[in-house]
Amino acid sequence: MLDRRLSIAPMMDWTDRHCRAFHRVLTTRALLYTEMVTAPAILHGDQQRLLGFDAVEHPVALQLGGSDPDQLAEAARIGAAFGYDEINLNVGCPSDRVQSGRFGACLMREPGLVADCMAAIKGAVSVPATVKCRLGVDDQDPDVSLFATVDACAAVGVEVFIIHARMAWLQGLSPKENRDVPPLDYGLVRRLKRERPQMSISINGGIASLDAAEAHLDDADGVQLNGVMLGRAAYHEPAILGQADRRLFGVETADVDAFEAIARYRPYMAARLDEGVHLPAMTRHMLGVMHGRPGARAFRRILTVDSIRPDAGLEVIDRAVEAVREAEARKTETR
Template sequence: MNTNGLLDRRMCVAPMMDWTDRHCRAFHRVLTRRAVLYTEMATSPAVVHGDVERLIGFEAAEHPVALQLGGSDPAELALAARTGAALGYAEINLNVGCPSDRVQSGRFGACLMREPDLVGDCVTAMIEAVDIPVTVKCRIGVDDQEPRDALFTFVERVAARGVTTFIVHARKAWLKGLSPKENRDIPPLDYPLVRELKAARPDLEIILNGGLESLEHGLGEQYGTDGIMLGRAAYHTPWTLAEVDSRIYGETDPVANRHEAIDAYRPYIALQLAKGVPLHAMTRHMLGLFHGCPGARQWRRILSEKANRPGAGFDVLDEALSATALSPSEAA
């Protein structure tokens, strides 16, 4: 049975291809205990037929963490969802928002906004396969669709099949004429439409996503919805996550300054280095940690230039930290 479960989605970090891998999620988790983290999208054929540990393996310390799947075959998605649930994920999320050409050619992602009944078949199969929440991340429409009609019709039909949580990227996706990058910037945002959806369907959990430039911005726009999902803002300026627990959940933040964040991440880095994972696989997710601070450029430069060298280790991280010349109190 699909319910909202025990997940508190007032703050989520978006699934982002090539970014929110397991190393990124481990880093974000030292900054916030409470935000719900999402994997990169994994296609259902890859999960069913590929190397599961490599594709969607994760550490228990990442919880609460959700698996995002892409696909349009109900039986295959059910198998992939069952695999994710068996690994211990807290939620399975279906991608109905990605606008890339590769996704369209596979008949999944944002093009499925045009096929709500197929999405309904998919989520029905997934819900029947697992005992954890099945959620949907979508756009407000695609191409020439009228957003209000497209979004409300889509949500109505998919909710009728048992989904109670929708994460809505408040932009259309233009599948013809715009690149994936342009689709994140050019189509206008319509936050009021997402709030209108929540007002019309108070029984559903509606999470606002798209174009939220900071935690402050997100908190300012979230009224009338149930929570926010930050994407690029969380990735490029990760220190913003360090105040999530106090500002949103009323709890003590896990780290008081950037030095503590790095120290908290060190055991994970050490474990991965011992497995033969190159340093830059972890440190590439830390490049924005000192954004806006003196020494931020030196921090990024040293990590970018030296962390990918053979045998790179903590000496590189320490050099980069020293280059910021910030005391712990200054790094808060």
């Protein structure tokens, strides 16, 4: 059983294997998710490039996109063979490309098809098969669409749901606007848990801090959610994850600060550099780790500018870290 108290959302172009490895040095417990990978891409593409990951990332879930049960079943088998700890179906992405492919959020209109997809995935793998969805799309009544999707999937044995607590407005809003404009309805997610207490329900959307995550996990109203999924907050300010094991999982361990996280990440970066990975592929996920510290701007500038040089190596990281240490020392001296 995976502990779902905290997970990091699947985010296109962001949560690649290097991002996940960096997040893992900050938290040993949070469940990490891949970017969405479509089933056809897995069946016909470079599987090692699409699905390969480092063992340090565990526990890590593979998120699939698609609407063909047979394709999804085969993609899930391949993902499980790669060693993923969970297979998740995307029923929430609002992009035009996803709509044209008949998957993502538009599947909220077809709960029966979602259930068929999940039955196929569940039958193909022994790891958990889970759903990440919205409240509904466009003019749907979320009180109806959310429960219809969950109940249809529950009927085929699915027990774990991650709910992005917004509608997806496929007509008139861009994917970016869909992350902010539709209003949040946390109450409906809590009602779902109250009325379906046997289900594992995690909440996602607009959760910007560990304080907010702790509040969502509070059972003061008699509802005990199973987990919180952080998205952009975890990416733009990853240092907050260094407190997660203690605060959300109750682990008696010291928090991991930004400096220690970078030190822990160095062996991974060194190994990837030796394999020919370019430094910016890794440093781009670190840009926010010094958020709020003196020297954070210099840190970002050095990583952004110097890492793109053909011969760039770990000395770039050292210079960026030193810029922060020097800025903090100057601030201390002026007090």
